[in-house]
Amino acid sequence: MWPLVGHAQVDIAVMELNQFKIKHIGSTMLTPSVAQLTFIRSDQLPFGFIPGQFITFLLPHASGKTIPRSYSLANSPGDKLDIAIAPVAGGFATSILFNLKIGDELHCVGPKGRLILQTVEGPSQYILVATGTGVAPYRSMLPAIAQRLEADAKLKVTLLLGVRYANDLLYAEDFIAFAQKYERFHFRGYLSRADVLTAPYHYAGYVQSAFEALNLNPMTDLVYLCGNPYMIDDSIEKLQTMGFNPQRIKREKYISRGV
Numbered sequence: 001m002w003p004l005v006g007h008a009q010v011d012i013a014v015m016e017l018n019q020f021k022i023k024h025i026g027s028t029m030l031t032p033s034v035a036q037l038t039f040i041r042s043d044q045l046p047f048g049f050i051p052g053q054f055i056t057f058l059l060p061h062a063s064g065k066t067i068p069r070s071y072s073l074a075n076s077p078g079d080k081l082d083i084a085i086a087p088v089a090g091g092f093a094t095s096i097l098f099n100l101k102i103g104d105e106l107h108c109v110g111p112k113g114r115l116i117l118q119t120v121e122g123p124s125q126y127i128l129v130a131t132g133t134g135v136a137p138y139r140s141m142l143p144a145i146a147q148r149l150e151a152d153a154k155l156k157v158t159l160l161l162g163v164r165y166a167n168d169l170l171y172a173e174d175f176i177a178f179a180q181k182y183e184r185f186h187f188r189g190y191l192s193r194a195d196v197l198t199a200p201y202h203y204a205g206y207v208q209s210a211f212e213a214l215n216l217n218p219m220t221d222l223v224y225l226c227g228n229p230y231m232i233d234d235s236i237e238k239l240q241t242m243g244f245n246p247q248r249i250k251r252e253k254y255i256s257r258g259v
């Protein structure tokens with residue numbers, strides 16, 4: 001439970017941030033369990049954000065409190081907002097967001113977040129690591145990644161996405177198509193529970209098992225981590241052992257704050 005003072009603080013923060021209403025205009029299933037929800041601003045203004053950022057829904061609770069829940073933006077900036085949401089059994093936001101009807105409106109604040117592409121000097125690579133819906137920020141970044149790859153002939157980008165089974169690889173078609181267009185972009189799907197690997201981009205195990213094989217350079221590479229908090233903690237420990245300092249590791253933990 002949040003203390004009352006916590007809510008007062010959030011309300012002040014909300015007033016200072018960009019608060020607006022959004023309208024639900026469509027939804028589709030990305031995988032057997034993950035839904036993509038699409039919104040526009042209710043005032044129909046465009047929504048400016050930097051790829052990699054998230055918005056926070058301010059959801060009404062039966063107690064009268066407003067409960068915040070954050071979701072990464074999965075599309076690049078434009079007229080609409082896409083989020084990819086994984087269900088959590090008994091989850092408060094899950095029960096609201098998975099039951100939205102077309103035209104329903106929600107209050108939200110944003111954009112927020114610092115998981116954004118940073119320019120690095122010299123030969124380098126970006127390693128973009130995600131579990132589950134943590135891949136949404138990287139989908140949003142694709143046009144920006146394309147620009148970087150076109151501007152820097154030495155740059156490499158590798159995306160590692162960890163899920164349980166092959167059909168949980170959300171947005172895989174987008175990343176595969178992007179890899180076909182840009183030969184210095186590589187996509188690997190890590191499957192934690194699959195018995196067989198059926199595609200050349202399938203790998204067994206957890207995403208961080210790729211770190212040794214990728215021949216990372218802690219002096220020039222930038223690693224982004226997004227999603228499951230245990231994956232992030234394990235990855236940071238491994239990267240630091242490999243010589244990465246914290247400035248070269250960007251992260252966004254998808255932690256639930258409770259009701």
Ligand SMILES: Cc1cc2nc3c(=O)[nH]c(=O)nc-3n(C[C@H](O)[C@H](O)[C@H](O)COP(=O)(O)OP(=O)(O)OC[C@H]3O[C@@H](n4cnc5c(N)ncnc54)[C@H](O)[C@@H]3O)c2cc1C
Binds near residue numbers: 085092093095255256
């Ligand atoms: C910056 C940020 C960005 C985020 N972006 C996304 C996104 O793009 N897509 C997305 O789906 N989620 C995202 N999340 C997570 C999201 O905000 C919610 O935490 C998530 O949707 C669960 O909310 P809920 O209210 O349904 O569950 P809650 O009511 O918060 O959770 C119910 C209970 O389940 C526990 N719990 C929550 N998740 C799990 C789990 N996976 N396994 C076991 N127990 C769990 C909680 O601790 C709690 O006890 C993001 C979080 C942050 C902080």
Ligand SMILES: NC(=O)c1ccc[n+]([C@@H]2O[C@H](COP(=O)([O-])OP(=O)(O)OC[C@H]3O[C@@H](n4cnc5c(N)ncnc54)[C@H](OP(=O)(O)O)[C@@H]3O)[C@@H](O)[C@H]2O)c1
Binds near residue numbers: 087229
């Ligand atoms: N504490 C929390 O608040 C918490 C924790 C987890 C997820 N979440 C959120 O809950 C929602 C539903 O999550 P989801 O089912 O899509 O994904 P998820 O629970 O994050 O699982 C996605 C993948 O990550 C793997 N994974 C688990 N632990 C890992 C670790 N230490 N290192 C590397 N990979 C690891 C899972 O493997 P296995 O399952 O096979 O082990 C699975 O393949 C999301 O919003 C998610 O971000 C919240």
